[in-house]
Amino acid sequence: MRSKFAVALSLVAAMTISLGITPAATAATNDVVVTRAWVRSAANADQAMMMTGVFAKITNRTSKTVTLTGGTTSFAGVVEVHQVVDGVMAKKNGGIKIAPGKSVMLQPGGLHVMLLNLKKKILPGTLVDLKLTFTGTFGTAKSKVVTIKNLIGKISAAGGESYSPSPMPMPSMSATK
Amino acid sequence: MLTRRQILFGSIATVGAGATSIISGADAANAYREGFAAAQKLAGSKLAKSKLTWHGKHQAGIESRAQAHTNFVALNILPNITADDMLRWMVLLTDNISTMCAGIPALADPQPDVFVGAANLSITVGFGPSLFKKLKLESNQPASFDAIPKFSIDELQSEYCDGDVLLHIAADDLQIMNHVTRTLISDSKSFAKMHWLQNGFTNAVGTVPEGVTQRNLMGQVDGTDNPELGTENFAQRVWIDDGPAWIVGGTQLALRRIRMNLNTWDLLGRTEKEAVIGRHLDTGAPLGKTNERDAIDFEAVDDRGLKVIPEFAHIRRAASQNLDEIFFRRPFNYQVLDASAGQLEAGLLWTAYARDLSKQYLPVQRRLAQFDLLNKWTTPIGSATFAIARGIDPGEIIAEELFS
Ligand code: HEM
Numbered sequence A: 001m002r003s004k005f006a007v008a009l010s011l012v013a014a015m016t017i018s019l020g021i022t023p024a025a026t027a028a029t030n031d032v033v034v035t036r037a038w039v040r041s042a043a044n045a046d047q048a049m050m051m052t053g054v055f056a057k058i059t060n061r062t063s064k065t066v067t068l069t070g071g072t073t074s075f076a077g078v079v080e081v082h083q084v085v086d087g088v089m090a091k092k093n094g095g096i097k098i099a100p101g102k103s104v105m106l107q108p109g110g111l112h113v114m115l116l117n118l119k120k121k122i123l124p125g126t127l128v129d130l131k132l133t134f135t136g137t138f139g140t141a142k143s144k145v146v147t148i149k150n151l152i153g154k155i156s157a158a159g160g161e162s163y164s165p166s167p168m169p170m171p172s173m174s175a176t177k
Numbered sequence B: 001m002l003t004r005r006q007i008l009f010g011s012i013a014t015v016g017a018g019a020t021s022i023i024s025g026a027d028a029a030n031a032y033r034e035g036f037a038a039a040q041k042l043a044g045s046k047l048a049k050s051k052l053t054w055h056g057k058h059q060a061g062i063e064s065r066a067q068a069h070t071n072f073v074a075l076n077i078l079p080n081i082t083a084d085d086m087l088r089w090m091v092l093l094t095d096n097i098s099t100m101c102a103g104i105p106a107l108a109d110p111q112p113d114v115f116v117g118a119a120n121l122s123i124t125v126g127f128g129p130s131l132f133k134k135l136k137l138e139s140n141q142p143a144s145f146d147a148i149p150k151f152s153i154d155e156l157q158s159e160y161c162d163g164d165v166l167l168h169i170a171a172d173d174l175q176i177m178n179h180v181t182r183t184l185i186s187d188s189k190s191f192a193k194m195h196w197l198q199n200g201f202t203n204a205v206g207t208v209p210e211g212v213t214q215r216n217l218m219g220q221v222d223g224t225d226n227p228e229l230g231t232e233n234f235a236q237r238v239w240i241d242d243g244p245a246w247i248v249g250g251t252q253l254a255l256r257r258i259r260m261n262l263n264t265w266d267l268l269g270r271t272e273k274e275a276v277i278g279r280h281l282d283t284g285a286p287l288g289k290t291n292e293r294d295a296i297d298f299e300a301v302d303d304r305g306l307k308v309i310p311e312f313a314h315i316r317r318a319a320s321q322n323l324d325e326i327f328f329r330r331p332f333n334y335q336v337l338d339a340s341a342g343q344l345e346a347g348l349l350w351t352a353y354a355r356d357l358s359k360q361y362l363p364v365q366r367r368l369a370q371f372d373l374l375n376k377w378t379t380p381i382g383s384a385t386f387a388i389a390r391g392i393d394p395g396e397i398i399a400e401e402l403f404s
């Protein structure tokens, strides 16, 4: 029986290891592999006109440096590449660079992809579409779009920083004193 | 390649194998110690790497050996939760199941380092009668699925009864099992609140040989007369084969928390204890027989003309009176503090899995409630039923058809 979601979910990585199945999300490209992707939801808050962060593991399988520059989604007006420095997050100018053969972790409190001007609520368990744009050397092409079909909305306490509105200090830093 | 045994026994093994070389006792002891350390290191993470299959026609955690540790958790949905919300919850649970049962930490796990492996983790999801009522989904229930009626022997405590959603977690490592429980509960908090948690256990892996029937805390071999795993008989008793799509390949579960009065049970002699059940304590054999698997002879009489298996014996009262009355039991033990008595309280998280509890389990339960000498030392204090969704293939979502 086929699911109406045709979900790859985060088991993308899990399945390739344990079942030998190549899911659609990674089949699109062997050059840049995005796994373990999720998006931070707000418990039940209305996120319309707000923003949130996307986290994932990205591996560069090409022989040249690739750069994550941005993306698109039906859930947000703007997709930016961000970093958190000294508890304050800001746009990462020049994008996120990944050396050949290396991986980067986008995670709360660090590098992340920011969805701004949200058009729809992202609740826990909401499945979000996302296309990420990379520049680099992909055969003859100089850029590549990686499609992530079903990014899962998840609550996470990690990182402490709030993802809206931006920029902001990390509230947990003062709260723990 | 060295086998574990060869490493374990080091050079001693060469002597045993008939080699002529003579080694000193000190050398042998040293080799043994080194070999043992190496073997330990190799074996050290074996359990963490052990996995059960989480996908397929049936959910995991039923047609398999009971793991060493379990949490049965019931949750009640928050007000205003809709079928659509339920589906989002199921997306999260499905993702958690497919990753953690494959030995990978859940997405966004704040403490991923605790999750060192699956250790035969299973996570089983089910829904109670109250959920179908709240969401007005009664027409999608399996046939004749309902709450268990109250029996005269019951002293039910509401904190161990009912529940909208069941998460049944089990693994062979207690720390992993508890971490998984917390991960699942964290991802459930936008949808539901915990109603009860019942923690249970059996022996650890390696304590008793594989395939040996477990014992309960009354000391009895418990689980002998049970449909055999992997058989057609098991499938016919347990797995639902028609009805709404979400339940075909699923089952029904009756979970009874049954307290044992071990303080009075301890006072019985061994022969009396054996008569209460109708089986020998050491072998688990039916009274009058020698092996656990020997057929029960309910007609046999002793030289005084008395029934070898007494009229009041649990197995006589519980034995199926017709082919309908057969179900699968997969119990776990529990032991907690009874604070009001300043005593330990022990018992069973007793389970019945059946296609149709009303036909297979209820007649037996009615008969036992009427009369079973074992009732003198056992008291049901919790009771709940859940419809367990069918298994899923990778890419599907648990109970998707129910909430779509
Ligand atoms: C604390 C409560 C209970 C204890 C300690 C207990 C213990 C046992 C033991 C030791 C056996 C014999 C070994 C075996 O075949 O597994 C047995 C058999 C059985 N028990 Fe129980 N039991 C309990 C509750 C129940 C309940 C509530 C039911 C059903 C409503 C039940 C149904 C059965 C059945 C069907 C058998 C197999 C009988 C046969 O040989 O055909 N038991 N139980």
Ligand SMILES: [Cu+2]
Pocket (backbone or CB within 6 Å): A053, A082, A083, A089, A090, A112, A113, A114, A163, A166
């Ligand atoms: Cu940001």
